Amino acid sequence: MNTTAGTGEPIIVVGAGIAGMTAAFRLQQAGHPVRVLEAEDRAGGRMRTVERGGYHMDLAAILLIQNYTQMLDLVRDLGIEDTTLPTNNVVGIKRDGRVHRIRANKPTDLKRSGLMPWSSMPAMTRLQADLTKHQGRLRWDSDLGEVASLDTETAADYAERRLDKELRDYLVDPMSAMFFNSPPDLSVINFLFSMPAVNAEWFNFHDRVDTLTTNLAARLDVETNAEVTLVEEVAGGVRVHWSRPGEPDRVEEAAAAVVALPGPIAARLCPGLAPASLDYLENLPYVPDIHVYFGVDRKPSETATCVLFPTREHADLGVITFNHNFAPGRAPEGHALLTSYYRYPWAIRHWDTDDDTVVELTHEVHRQAWPELAKHIEAHQDMAYVQRWKNGVILRKPGDYARLREFNRGLDPRSRVQLAGDYLAFSATNSALVTGERAATRVRQVVTTGAVAAGRG
Ligand SMILES: Cc1cc2nc3c(=O)[nH]c(=O)nc-3n(C[C@H](O)[C@H](O)[C@H](O)COP(=O)(O)OP(=O)(O)OC[C@H]3O[C@@H](n4cnc5c(N)ncnc54)[C@H](O)[C@@H]3O)c2cc1C
The missing domain is CATH 3.90.660.20 (Protoporphyrinogen oxidase, mitochondrial; domain 2)
Structure with a gap:
């Protein structure tokens, strides 16, 4: 695995939005070799800017x-x-x-x-x-x-x-x-x-506005045009499958993964989650x-x-x-x-x-x-x-926060696959960033205590 240098256990982060890259940066700071896989040709997700004719358009967060x-x-x-x-x-x-x-x-x-x-x-x-x-x-x-x-x-x-x-x-x-x-x-x-x-x-x-995500990406090993198709928890680690058009599919292994994607995509990629968690993610409003x-x-x-x-x-x-x-x-x-x-x-x-x-x-x-x-x-x-x-x-209607609470309670804190993303909080860059930091802390705990979560419900 081609990760950045570090002596801790290697971690893969899926999704180079603000949530994923914050998780990656915090893990890297803590000494883990980290690799970030991003489907688009650029990092940043919904904190990205494009330039046209001298205009800088912040495409989402502003x-x-x-x-x-x-x-x-x-x-x-x-x-x-x-x-x-x-x-x-x-x-x-x-x-x-x-x-x-x-x-x-x-x-x-x-x-x-x-x-x-x-x-x-x-x-x-x-x-x-x-x-x-x-x-x-x-x-x-x-x-x-x-x-x-x-x-x-x-x-x-x-x-x-x-x-x-x-x-x-x-x-x-x-x-x-x-x-x-x-x-x-x-x-x-x-x-x-x-x-x-x-x-x-x-x-x-x-x-x-993407000065932040661009600076994060510059300090991380981000593989762009890498669409992740499956994240599996296996004994003592994770296996991440990804593809790029015109190239053979790849599989990479690491000690743990942070999946920082919009909910319905996370559900598709992580079939190992509990059925109630998958149902919640698939139906996020x-x-x-x-x-x-x-x-x-x-x-x-x-x-x-x-x-x-x-x-x-x-x-x-x-x-x-x-x-x-x-x-x-x-x-x-x-x-x-x-x-x-x-x-x-x-x-x-x-x-x-x-x-x-x-x-x-x-x-x-x-x-x-x-x-x-x-x-x-x-x-x-x-x-x-x-x-x-x-x-x-996310459009949260009355009652959605109770569903969020149940979802959070249903996640396994010992799992080697931890989730991040704005759907775990209020839809905004800073709260997405906080979910990334939380996921980083959790995977660190899992890999450093050696908790083996594969197969645990
Ligand atoms: C129009 C708009 C305006 C907004 N305005 C503001 C604002 O003013 N202030 C504010 O704070 N927030 C604002 N927000 C909210 C904020 O942009 C988001 O909450 C935040 O950026 C989400 O970050 P994230 O990392 O959770 O998700 P994302 O940024 O969506 O990151 C997910 C990443 O995963 C990648 N990905 C998807 N599928 C795969 C796959 N299969 N394999 C690998 N990678 C994959 C995506 O390409 C993306 O890069 C706005 C949002 C929108 C849409």
Whole structure:
């Protein structure tokens, strides 16, 4: 096995997203030779950036928050602090055609900006009280299965019961659009979790968000274009099968493996998991995402990093980000990069629509939702790019956290195959990273104590 140097037992990591590469990096730091197998031609997964004509498009993750403490620790351990900077954290919310701008770490802006009327102050106080009450349990490194007792209603029902219609329509609803969802579907936990997450200072990487995953990949032995087809636990180790078009199939052996893939793919590759675990992974409620980038040769006047669209403003459009306002280097000098994100039912309806039509439909949506911006984009567009993610983020409905808890309890901590990935937590880079660190700790325990898990239920 061609692993990086190290004196510990060799480990294979499957999947070079942030979860897998964090696991690999931590294992390598602990002295294990580690090899990472990645199906795509590049590492990074949903933390990846592409460049077109000088525009840097962060293909999935875009927003990073100062309370991503585990990510900031990793940045420090990689010695790349100088690639990060604090960034603009102004969020716009559309109401009656006007953008209300709120600094994410200044909840009082909800009132000051005129977004919320004075009559909503008691509801805002109740929301603040709930956030304070639950903040200890809703951390990035929390085991979210353990918050199942709070997971009894949708975000919409919570807003109806505990807040008021204004907060429901102009805060809870647009916040859920940040995750391509809608409050009628979404567990209240997601809303409560996302509020403190964005109620903070933000940071980012100069030029492109994948600076982190690129730096991780540069320090690891990552085999790209290596599609793993099977991960088997055998006596005293694991056997990993992978293939590359036009080449004979390969089998590699190691002491243990971390499988850091979207749930349904993990289920396909790990048939040795318990039937209930496989069933959970196969049926994870991922929602697809379609979003469209527009490069324009003149900056629009908007100063927010993103503008959220409550359903009352537009049924399908969720968010427009102004990527050039997020951090430097996203667009060539004097140009701007904007991205339009849809709520997931639109993505389902248009999954098979070709890219040119998606771009045309998006222009039409802009004309409906924000006519002045639509004019600006159409007059100055010099690039459009459509990105689709089949397994975008997880839509957790009430009751899903109890299922997550059962799933976690059903996993064997002594197994030589440990799982990582954002489906074990809230769908975000930092929580995916935490699951990678956890999986690394577990495989280390298994291989260093010599626990033989092969065949154990
Ligand atoms: C549109 C969008 C916007 C988002 N915005 C944000 C944001 O602003 N901030 C934030 O923090 N999070 C955001 N997220 C969520 C975040 O991107 C993910 O939660 C996180 O990146 C998931 O990391 P992961 O390592 O668990 O999975 P992934 O990144 O999906 O990694 C899995 C890896 O496994 C590889 N793979 C798949 N099959 C195989 C196989 N058979 N063999 C080998 N390799 C395989 C994949 O190619 C991939 O590289 C966003 C997600 C989306 C879709």
